[in-house]
Amino acid sequence: MSDVKKILGNYSKDITKTIEEELAVITPNNLAEASVYLTRAGGKMLRPALTLIAAEAVGGACESALKPAAAIELIHTFSLIHDDIMDQDDMRRGMPSVHNVWGDDVAILAGDTLFSKAFGIIIGNEGTTSDQNNKSLATVADACVKICEGQALDMGFEERFDVTEDEYMEMIFKKTGALIAAATKVGAIMGGASDEVINAMYEYGRLIGLAFQIQDDYLDLASDEETLGKPIGSDIGKGKMTIIAINGLASDDTGRLLEILKDDENSEDDIAEAIDILTNCGAIEYARNLALESVSQAKVTLEILDDSQFKQVLVDIADFVLERSA
Numbered sequence: 628m629s630d631v632k633k634i635l636g637n638y639s640k641d642i643t644k645t646i647e648e649e650l651a652v653i654t655p656n657n658l659a660e661a662s663v664y665l666t667r668a669g670g671k672m673l674r675p676a677l678t679l680i681a682a683e684a685v686g687g688a689c690e691s692a693l694k695p696a697a698a699i700e701l702i703h704t705f706s707l708i709h710d711d712i713m714d715q716d717d718m719r720r721g722m723p724s725v726h727n728v729w730g731d732d733v734a735i736l737a738g739d740t741l742f743s744k745a746f747g748i749i750i751g752n753e754g755t756t757s758d759q760n761n762k763s764l765a766t767v768a769d770a771c772v773k774i775c776e777g778q779a780l781d782m783g784f785e786e787r788f789d790v791t792e793d794e795y796m797e798m799i800f801k802k803t804g805a806l807i808a809a810a811t812k813v814g815a816i817m818g819g820a821s822d823e824v825i826n827a828m829y830e831y832g833r834l835i836g837l838a839f840q841i842q843d844d845y846l847d848l849a850s851d852e853e854t855l856g857k858p859i860g861s862d863i864g865k866g867k868m869t870i871i872a873i874n875g876l877a878s879d880d881t882g883r884l885l886e887i888l889k890d891d892e893n894s895e896d897d898i899a900e901a902i903d904i905l906t907n908c909g910a911i912e913y914a915r916n917l918a919l920e921s922v923s924q925a926k927v928t929l930e931i932l933d934d935s936q937f938k939q940v941l942v943d944i945a946d947f948v949l950e951r952s953a
Contacts, residue, residue, distance in 0.1 A: 631947040634940060638676040641689075643667075645697040649748055653740060661729045661737035665704045668720040674807055675700040677944065678814040681828050684937035687818025694752045695763050695817055698745035699810045702767060705745070706774050706806075708738040713778075742771070755817055763813045770809035777802025788876065788885060790868040796837065799870075804836025827931045831941065834925035838948050841918040844869040848902055848911055860898040863887065870917065875910035922949055
């Protein structure tokens with residue numbers, strides 16, 4: 628297997644440079660600094676890297692997809708800034724969140740600036756046809772709508788404990804998977820692929836996006852606090868309806884799990900008890916198997932591509948989604 632983290636790091640250099648160049652013209656200084664802040668905070672840049680790798684995997688040039696890849700990262704960053712404002716989260720990527728440094732008003736403007744710049748970057752992409760740029764623009768716009776729908780669904784789940792698995796899968800696709808799917812689809816479009824290949828690359832991104840979020844649910848219970856950077860079982864403490872909680876509630880005849888999820892003042896013992904219930908009823912294993920199946924299906928979609936080092940990297944990234952520990 629290739630070293631996925633190293634590969635992502637190599638791609639991130641050009642992506643970061645492109646973003647810095649595109650955001651350098653923003654004024655005043657506080658808005659410029661708030662806008663570029665999170666892009667310098669050391670994220671994996673998985674989504675834009677996937678755009679570049681997908682372009683190469685379908686036989687295109689990395690350069691043709693560089694600006695659209697940067698646009699994908701700006702959309703992702705915009706969503707993080709606004710999520711942190713809505714959730715009033717004080718930290719992001721180990722640093723104070725944008726609204727914590729500049730206040731809510733500037734943070735909202737920074738997110739809006741990144742959102743707008745992303746579309747301008749795609750429209751102005753050179754070396755590709757207007758048809759490619761228009762298709763990419765439509766793909767990103769569709770993903771943005773889905774992100775908002777996914778966030779609204781997630782917020783609507785906060786006071787519900789009857790969320791179904793289908794509802795949850797729709798939410799995580801829209802909130803997390805849609806932009807990853809857009810990233811791989813845009814790469815295929817910019818790489819000059821056929822419609823059949825473009826659709827396959829979208830499906831690949833959709834499936835690893837689902838696996839990515841399910842793995843997050845799994846790590847909340849199966850990782851350790853130091854690696855994860857937050858207490859184990861924090862989703863339980865917040866009463867979040869993850870795929871694990873949904874499956875566990877369907878299996879727990881005692882009603883104790885529901886009591887814990889509804890309680891806003893759970894002790895560490897309560898959370899440990901909930902984890903035991905979820906382990907014993909197989910809900911944690913169920914989530915892990917669901918993520919494994921999504922990754923397996925994602926690899927099957929890649930069979931449409933000719934063998935190449937870039938196709939292999941896409942296979943390795945699918946595995947990486949499940950091998951990460953945070």
